[in-house]
Amino acid sequence: MQKIAFIPTRKEFGQLEIVNYLNNAGWTTCVLCNKDSIFRAFKEAVQENNIKPNDYVIFCHDDIQILTDPEIFNELLSYELDNPETGFVGVAGTQTLNQTGVWWDGLNRVPKAPLAGFVYHGKDIHTMTSTYYGTPGRVVAMDGLFLAARGKVINTIQLGKPKFFEGEWDFYDVFYTVQTHLKSLKNKVLPISILHESYGELAGRDSWHKNREAFIERFWEKLPLSL
Numbered sequence: 001m002q003k004i005a006f007i008p009t010r011k012e013f014g015q016l017e018i019v020n021y022l023n024n025a026g027w028t029t030c031v032l033c034n035k036d037s038i039f040r041a042f043k044e045a046v047q048e049n050n051i052k053p054n055d056y057v058i059f060c061h062d063d064i065q066i067l068t069d070p071e072i073f074n075e076l077l078s079y080e081l082d083n084p085e086t087g088f089v090g091v092a093g094t095q096t097l098n099q100t101g102v103w104w105d106g107l108n109r110v111p112k113a114p115l116a117g118f119v120y121h122g123k124d125i126h127t128m129t130s131t132y133y134g135t136p137g138r139v140v141a142m143d144g145l146f147l148a149a150r151g152k153v154i155n156t157i158q159l160g161k162p163k164f165f166e167g168e169w170d171f172y173d174v175f176y177t178v179q180t181h182l183k184s185l186k187n188k189v190l191p192i193s194i195l196h197e198s199y200g201e202l203a204g205r206d207s208w209h210k211n212r213e214a215f216i217e218r219f220w221e222k223l224p225l226s227l
Helices: 017-024 038-048 070-081 172-182 206-222
Strands: 003-009 028-033 056-060 064-066 086-090 092-094 115-121 129-134 146-150 186-189 194-196
Touching (some): 003 038, 017 028, 017 064, 056 070, 172 186
Parallel strands (some): 003 028
Antiparallel strands (some): 056 146, 064 194, 092 115
């Protein structure tokens, strides 16, 4: 059984703290350098590494640090991923994906939307602040900064970019996790502590808006999606 993490990056390999953490935790890391599409990068990496049904697979950003003890991290993943009803697991998501297609929509609303998880944001542990979404648990869709699943799940969804998307980097996380939800698999947010160097600034770029609009049009009849 493989335990392998796929990490797209434009940084130098030696600069990735996440690689050191995962290697020390017993994972093989596959850094996907200078790719032109995150959809294609993940699809080709899964094919090239001959992912089998029982393999553990992580898709994650290059600008994260996992703060949870490696032994606890592995126990949390194993406990959930060994459940045949589990789809993806991650660290942040929503129990209801509404007509905006944005998983975190309603974070600052009163009453707050039914979100789950927490993420630290900042350049390091000395400057980080915590974004609390809600109690970890089952969700419909998740953020792509960290996703994990068994090979049997990965191999039954579309990893390549769908024809209705224009952008090569946006909305892959919602697209992937909604697919598993629609297959009646249980996506779950776990209490894993992660520091994310990004504050989500790229969510405002044109390609993000275009893919969001395309996602809404494609799934309009199914939205909102709820547990």
